[in-house]
Amino acid sequence: MGIEPVGLRESKKQETRQLISDHATRLFIDNGFEATTIAEIAAVARVAKKTVTNYFARKEDLAFDHQDEFVAGLARTVADRSEGESALTALRREFLKGVERHDPVIGFSGEAFARMIADSPTLLARLRDLHDQREDALAGLLATETAAAPGDITPHAAATQLGGAHRVLFQHILELTLDGQSNERIAETVTASAHRVFDLLEGPLADYAVK
Incomplete structure (x- = not known):
């Protein structure tokens, strides 16, 4: 009696985490990321400051x-590719699906959120770091999938090109969002842009890491 099931405890933790994140985002948008303190976030979320830092190691988080989904996404897409499908084909397909559903992970964030990022040097630096982590995760997966020899630079070179395509397209979505365009208009523009970007990689990577 009095002992909560593990599933219920985890559910409550997720609810608390989301509540804190939602309050923090509103404060960041209203007051600016740099100007908002952890203490202010804790006060608005009605939790202890330590609770905030227990759930989020960094303010940027x-x-x-x-x-986490952003960093792991490219590697997961390649790992789950269909038989006979290359890494490039899988990533192109999944990105275009993300455009159709206006996925926030690929950059569809809304103008207020996009402005919050663009106005914060800290968040821009963290975003670059997350892009780097994503490419590193993809490089590791490609090395495994292609049974690359130790020291073979090919997986890292391929991951840099594939990740770079996503980096460019993420920035493109961000800029269109800051320009005040609707998600529908952005999706239309970015679909055409994505085909141009991925087409540039077809020559060198069309047959790379085919499952």
Whole structure:
């Protein structure tokens, strides 16, 4: 009696985490990321300051609450590719699906959120770091999938090109969002842009890491 099931405890933890993140994002948008303190976030969320830091190791993590999915996404897409499908084909397909659903992980964040990022040197630096981590994760997966020899630079070179395509397209979505365009208009523009970007990689990477 009085002992909560593990599933219920985890559910409550997720609810608390999301509550803190939601309050933090509103404060960041209203007051600016740099100007908002952890103490202010804790007060608005009605939790202890230590609770905030227990759930979020860095202040930036409060803004980028999809960061784990962001970092792992490219590697996961390649790992789950279909038989006979290359890494490039899988990543192109999944990106275009993300455009169709206006996925926030690929950059569809809304103008207020995009402005919050653009106005914060700290968040811009963290975003670059997350892009780097994502490419590193993809490089590791490609090395395994292609049974690359130790010291073979090919997986890292391929990951840099594939990750770079996503980096460019993420920035493109961000800029269009800051320009005040609707998600529907952005999706239309970015679909055409994505085909141009991925087409540039077809020559060198069309047959790389085919499952």
